[in-house]
């Protein structure tokens with residue numbers, strides 16, 4: 072036999088249901104607001120080099136007739152024998168993950184090693200991607216085991232393809248990334264370097280930097296850069312630099 076529910080109990084139940092529904096809706100809108108709050112700019116990440124060099128020529132920049140090869144072969148770890156193109160893509164993928172966890176959107180110029188994308192095309196793809204800034208990842212080679220540490224290469228106002236303001240921002244971006252990268256990884260800070268001969272930077276219309284993340288010609292640094300724990304620090308350091316550039320934290 073079923074018990075008859077009293078009208079008072081029915082009203083209490085209905086009030087409870089409405090209250091729960093309202094609080095769930097409230098949580099949903101709070102979550103939405105938090106996600107919106109976290110939404111950060113789009114970042115282009117360009118992993119330097121590729122499996123095979125492309126030795127045909129292209130113009131070094133829009134305001135010059137000077138030409139350079141489309142994509143250089145890059146260096147190889149003196150101890151690990153890992154090629155630079157594999158290291159740059161490994162760090163690029165970790166950087167994408169780190170940036171997305173911080174609320175950024177990421178455009179990857181390449182996600183595979185066996186591609187054929189010239190440096191000029193890389194810059195133009197980043198220009199068209201809707202990204203706000205572009206980070207180029209490379210590793211260094213001194214031809215000797217001694218040198219170690221990181222540097223950032225930036226273009227000066229001598230390059231007229233991007234506005235003077237954008238070129239100033241490239242320098243700021245380079246400084247922020249290098250400082251935070253060296254802080255997070257503990258590697259030597261070799262400073263900023265003016266370079267107006269880099270095709271992949273010269274064709275960029277957005278603030279851009281190229282980070283030389285360490286020396287593959289230094290056996291110790293080469294081995295370190297292949298460790299997952301160190302690669303995570305590299306990615307976090309670059310992301311810290313991007314945060315600093317935008318004034319987050």
Ligand SMILES: [Zn+2]
Pocket residue numbers: 119120145146155209210
């Ligand atoms: Zn390189």
